[in-house]
Amino acid sequence: xxNNPIGVFxxxxxxxxxxxxxxxxxxxxxxxxxxDSKNAPYGEKSKxxxxxxxxxxxxxxxxxxxxxIVVACNTATxxxxxxxxxxxxxxxxxxxPAIKPAALATKTKAIGILATKGxxxxxxxxxxxxxxxxxxxVVEQEGTGLVPLIEKGKIxxxxxxxxxxxxxxxxxxxxxxYLVLGCSHYPYLIPQIKQIIGTQIKIIDSGFAVAKQTKxxxxxxxxxxxxxCKGTHQLFSNSIxxxxxxxxxxxxxxxxxxx
Numbered sequence: 228x229x230n231n232p233i234g235v236f237x238x239x240x241x242x243x244x245x246x247x248x249x250x251x252x253x254x255x256x257x258x259x260x261x262x263d264s265k266n267a268p269y270g271e272k273s274k275x276x277x278x279x280x281x282x283x284x285x286x287x288x289x290x291x292x293x294x295x296i297v298v299a300c301n302t303a304t305x306x307x308x309x310x311x312x313x314x315x316x317x318x319x320x321x322x323x324p325a326i327k328p329a330a331l332a333t334k335t336k337a338i339g340i341l342a343t344k345g346x347x348x349x350x351x352x353x354x355x356x357x358x359x360x361x362x363x364x365v366v367e368q369e370g371t372g373l374v375p376l377i378e379k380g381k382i383x384x385x386x387x388x389x390x391x392x393x394x395x396x397x398x399x400x401x402x403x404x405y406l407v408l409g410c411s412h413y414p415y416l417i418p419q420i421k422q423i424i425g426t427q428i429k430i431i432d433s434g435f436a437v438a439k440q441t442k443x444x445x446x447x448x449x450x451x452x453x454x455x456c457k458g459t460h461q462l463f464s465n466s467i468x469x470x471x472x473x474x475x476x477x478x479x480x481x482x483x484x485x486x
Contacts, residue, residue: 230452232257232393232461233441236291239267239378240471241412242299243462244368245322248438249297250458250478253445257458259291264466269302270343270410281307284378285315285485291461294450297441298322301342301409305349318448320441323351324409325431328486330360332429333405337364339428342409344369366398370410377412380470388419395423410433422479430481463473 233253235246239245239262261284269277269288281303288296297320298304298311304321311319324346328337337359346352347367356365376387398406406428408414414432421430445451452458460478464471475481 228294230257230454231292231294232259232260233445234241234261234288234291235299236261236263236281236296236303237287237299237411238269238303239264239374239466240474241374241377241410241415242433243471243474244414244432245297245299245411245437247478248434249441250460252435252438253412253442253451253458255418255452255454255458256445257452258460259288260460260462261287262462262464262466264464264471264472267378268343269300270345270369270374272345272405274306277303277306278310281311282314285311286451287463289317290313293317295320295441295445295448296454297437299411300484301411301438302345305346305351318450319446320403320437320444322411322433322437323355324407325436326365326407327356329405329431329440329484330363333363335402335404336362337401337403338405338407339366339368339395339401340409341368341370341394341402341413342405342407343374344371346409362466364401366401366403368394368398370394370413373416374410374412374475377415378466380473382415383419388423391416391419392423395420399424399428399473404428406430
């Protein structure tokens with residue numbers, strides 16, 4: 228099992244932002260990534276639909292030999308990870324908006340959260356909010372339309388910038404000093420976000436924290452690879468692979484396959 232791959236899935240290409248952090252921290256690990264672009268965005272689906280999709284994705288990765296699964300999607304984590312942990316005898320790593328570090332660090336006592344409807348309406352999200360952000364102002368904003376644009380590779384376009392301005396400018400007016408990115412697709416928009424919010428507002432995403440937690444769990448379960456060779460990476464997509472290919476073109480030892 229030690230040399231089996233780390234499995235990662237997301238509602239499309241966005242989770243590659245997490246996947247890149249994992250392979251940077253654990254360069255000798257093999258990985259399998261599943262881009263479920265056909266079902267993107269998860270944030271518009273019902274809780275049961277999200278659970279069913281996540282079970283299917285998990286079964287696919289386990290069939291490919293995954294020794295651990297990273298749910299590289301905020302919506303999938305907040306809605307389905309408890310079910311996955313009960314259903315399957317394999318470690319799972321989830322991702323949720325980094326509310327805690329933002330709430331602890333804010334000086335203006337106001338933070339912004341840009342996320343999907345599915346994440347913002349989830350029980351886990353509200354539980355985290357109550358625990359860490361009850362004494363500060365939290366400006367929640369659904370990033371409706373952003374995931375489909377990123378899936379189409381329209382990252383640096385007028386269309387995307389117009390949406391981002393619409394979502395971020397009200398947050399700026401409410402004096403936020405931290406912006407939490409609550410969707411694994413959104414880190415690909417950081418250059419455009421910075422142009423809008425400037426340098427005074429700090430951006431927090433969960434990528435590196437997820438990679439560190441993955442390493443910790445692998446170590447705790449004695450599942451870290453014992454090879455000194457660079458890992459190989461298989462990426463599967465059930466849709467057009469153009470955007471996926473572009474986002475990972477600088478990563479070595481990768482193969483993209485249709486599923």
